[in-house]
Amino acid sequence: MNPRKRDWRRAGRGGLLSLPFLFVAVFLVVPLALTIVISFWERVGLKFRPALSLTAYIAIIEGARLDVLLRTFVVSVEATVLSLLISYPIAYFLARKASPSSARAVLLLFTIPFLINYIIRNVAWTGLLGRNGTINSTLIALGLRDAPIDWLLYSDFAVLVGLVSSYMPFMIFPLVLSIGAIDRQYLEASALLGASPLSTFLRITLPLSLPGIFAAIIFGFVGCFGESAVPIIMGGVGYELVGNTITSSMDVLNYPLAAALSSLVVVLMLILMIGWYLIFDMRAFLGKILEWRGA
Amino acid sequence: MERRLSDAVPFVRSWPAWILVGLVLVLLYLPLLPPLVQSVEGGEAGQFTLTWYSELFTTPLIAQALRTTVAIALIVGAVTPVLGLLAALSIRELGRPRLILLSMLLPLFIPGVSMGLASAFLFRILGIPPSLLTILIVQILWALPFATLIILTVMAGFDPAYLEAAYVAGAGKWQAFRDIELPLIAPGIFGATSFSLIISINETVRTSVVQGAWNTIPTYVWSTYKQVGLSPVLYALMSVVILATAVLAAAYLSLGFLKRR
Numbered sequence: 001m002n003p004r005k006r007d008w009r010r011a012g013r014g015g016l017l018s019l020p021f022l023f024v025a026v027f028l029v030v031p032l033a034l035t036i037v038i039s040f041w042e043r044v045g046l047k048f049r050p051a052l053s054l055t056a057y058i059a060i061i062e063g064a065r066l067d068v069l070l071r072t073f074v075v076s077v078e079a080t081v082l083s084l085l086i087s088y089p090i091a092y093f094l095a096r097k098a099s100p101s102s103a104r105a106v107l108l109l110f111t112i113p114f115l116i117n118y119i120i121r122n123v124a125w126t127g128l129l130g131r132n133g134t135i136n137s138t139l140i141a142l143g144l145r146d147a148p149i150d151w152l153l154y155s156d157f158a159v160l161v162g163l164v165s166s167y168m169p170f171m172i173f174p175l176v177l178s179i180g181a182i183d184r185q186y187l188e189a190s191a192l193l194g195a196s197p198l199s200t201f202l203r204i205t206l207p208l209s210l211p212g213i214f215a216a217i218i219f220g221f222v223g224c225f226g227e228s229a230v231p232i233i234m235g236g237v238g239y240e241l242v243g244n245t246i247t248s249s250m251d252v253l254n255y256p257l258a259a260a261l262s263s264l265v266v267v268l269m270l271i272l273m274i275g276w277y278l279i280f281d282m283r284a285f286l287g288k289i290l291e292w293r294g295a
Numbered sequence: 296m297e298r299r300l301s302d303a304v305p306f307v308r309s310w311p312a313w314i315l316v317g318l319v320l321v322l323l324y325l326p327l328l329p330p331l332v333q334s335v336e337g338g339e340a341g342q343f344t345l346t347w348y349s350e351l352f353t354t355p356l357i358a359q360a361l362r363t364t365v366a367i368a369l370i371v372g373a374v375t376p377v378l379g380l381l382a383a384l385s386i387r388e389l390g391r392p393r394l395i396l397l398s399m400l401l402p403l404f405i406p407g408v409s410m411g412l413a414s415a416f417l418f419r420i421l422g423i424p425p426s427l428l429t430i431l432i433v434q435i436l437w438a439l440p441f442a443t444l445i446i447l448t449v450m451a452g453f454d455p456a457y458l459e460a461a462y463v464a465g466a467g468k469w470q471a472f473r474d475i476e477l478p479l480i481a482p483g484i485f486g487a488t489s490f491s492l493i494i495s496i497n498e499t500v501r502t503s504v505v506q507g508a509w510n511t512i513p514t515y516v517w518s519t520y521k522q523v524g525l526s527p528v529l530y531a532l533m534s535v536v537i538l539a540t541a542v543l544a545a546a547y548l549s550l551g552f553l554k555r556r
Binding site: 013014016017018019020021023024025027028029030031032034035038086089090093094097098106108109110111112113115116117119120121122123124125127128134165168169218219222223225226227228229232233243246247250255258259262265266269273277 | 309312315316319320322323324325326327328329330333378379381382384385388389393395397398399401402403404405406407408409410412413414416417420432433435436439443468490493494497498499500504513516517520521525533536537540541544547548
């Protein structure tokens with residue numbers, strides 16, 4: 001093969017291989033940067049035009065939107081902590097005790113409801129939790145309650161149910177990966193040196209699974225923080241979180257405000273993600289995937 | 296000795312853990328039942344009917360949304376695995392694997408509204424009107440991390456010694472990839488295809504921002520729910536999505552079993 005033809009081939013191969021990276025860069029990274037730029041634009045009537053204006057951000061700080069931001073933060077923290085408390089023991093069990101094939105099957109069972117449209121799942125929850133829903137009518141039929149429980153739906157409780165059931169299933173994955181990547185010899189050494197199971201867990205497993213915990217937290221927290229459908233379905237009329245405030249600003253064509261709110265979410269995510277990237281070695285838990293034997 | 300070492304894994308007795316896993320799974324799957332039941336319920340509770348399903352095909356708006364959903368799913372299911380394969384290869388071949396993997400995973404961490412809004416801005420500035428194309432781009436972006444991860448996981452189990460052997464036998468890079476590696480990682484590509492299809496027929500929030508006049512089934516359900524609330528027809532549509540997802544997941548599972556045999 002002559003050298004020039006080989007050069008062309010190599011360039012073609014490089015171009016083909018960088019296609020996915022370019023795709024993400026053009027259709028995700030550029031748009032996110034654009035969102036931040038547009039958040040400083042001016043709104044003129046129903047349109048928006050380039051400017052360097054803080055109007056949108058002032059509109060967030062002033063008035064009720066600050067409360068929305070605060071409530072979103074609190075609800076997201078609660079949902080993330082709850083999800084972690086549920087998903088960590090499950091991940092621990094799957095990574096440490098369950099056989100690989102049953103662990104794989106259980107993980108798939110967790111993936112399917114995560115992938116099934118969570119709007120459908122949340123709407124279905126309303127049928128279970130509502131005043132005339134399955135849970136209330138069962139309780140009344142059994143004679144356990146005289147009147148339906150009010151706080152099951154259109155409440156903070158319902159929003160938490162929606163958020164946890166939407167994001168918890170996927171948080172298991174980074175946790176399983178990071179717990180599974182811990183060398184068993186550490187645990188055995190710890191046991192041989194006389195450490196109790198509790199101190200082995202607290203001093204070895206827990207710290208070494210931190211990359212996975214942190215990744216799960218980012219996924220869950222940012223997901224909840226930007227969630228737009230759950231508050232509408234489970235919170236009911238007037239229940240506002242940042243996510244559905246973004247969609248309602250879009251509905252009234254206030255794009256700079258929508259962009260500013262969205263930028264807050266995205267910048268928060270970026271800070272957490274860059275922190276994660278700097279603090280943890282990704283190989284600590286993606287090592288199995290990233291390393292090729294002999295490569 | 297052997298026993299003591301395996302006891303080093305603290306805390307876990309199997310049966311309480313299985314109970315926890317079972318309980319959480321029940322809570323996750325429980326909400327899928329009411330739509331299935333209510334979609335076949337007639338005027339009175341307990342009465343069986345398929346009326347609502349026949350209405351799916353006779354209501355023009357819904358029939359159109361069904362066609363759109365299928366068309367988009369097929370394209371997303373065809374394009375995403377190819378991009379995912381290229382992404383997986385680029386992580387191995389281009390150097391800087393951490394950075395490339397992280398950017399491939401980025402769509403996972405961006406909330407749906409933010410992703411939809413951001414791409415809507417880009418399309419508006421580029422002058423691309425809301426269309427099938429904009430829906431496709433957003434959905435492929437969302438499915439790409441899953442496709443990449445699935446293919447990467449399968450590739451990690453592939454022994455590069457096979458490639459070395461092919462090179463020694465005189466094969467070029469492309470030939471070695473096509474004849475040796477591709478057949479061996481095919482299960483990963485099929486897995487990526489079924490996941491992409493599942494993601495496409497379920498995606499709502501991102502799609503609804505960039506769809507313009509084109510409804511898919513989930514975005515139709517979402518906008519109708521917000522405007523007029525629930526109806527038996529809506530339950531039937533939800534059931535279609537749930538059942539289609541279950542079928543695709545079962546297909547993926549059975550592929551896994553074929554692979555192990």
